[in-house]
Amino acid sequence: MIILPFHEGIGYYTNLTCRNLTSITLDRARLDINMLNVDSLNVVGSGSEIDINNRAAIRSLSLNLQSKSWLWSNMPSIESIQLNLDQSHGEFNAIRIKELKAELRDSSELSVDKVLHSDVRTDETSQYYSR
Numbered sequence: 001m002i003i004l005p006f007h008e009g010i011g012y013y014t015n016l017t018c019r020n021l022t023s024i025t026l027d028r029a030r031l032d033i034n035m036l037n038v039d040s041l042n043v044v045g046s047g048s049e050i051d052i053n054n055r056a057a058i059r060s061l062s063l064n065l066q067s068k069s070w071l072w073s074n075m076p077s078i079e080s081i082q083l084n085l086d087q088s089h090g091e092f093n094a095i096r097i098k099e100l101k102a103e104l105r106d107s108s109e110l111s112v113d114k115v116l117h118s119d120v121r122t123d124e125t126s127q128y129y130s131r
Contacts, residue, residue: 045069054094065090085110104128
């Protein structure tokens, strides 16, 4: 486990290179994922921003985001996504998703491109868009 210090009110940037990464936990942080190639990744975030660029290759992605977290992804394709959004926003652009299972709560939003199989559950305050 790697814990990086958080300096209140000060911009802070760290470039991290690692092997066998399987899980990331964020609290009021920004994460840019570049050129990551893994079978599965679990991300938990609170009040955080996550940007997964088109050079990342993740077969199975599990995300649990809350407290006004934001997710953007431009990966070309992914096998499966397990997503829980609580008062958060997720956007998957230029992506082909084979299987999506999501639960949206407390004014969350999810926007996706092509999904072959989906199971998306929302409460009355949340919205799901499929383009």
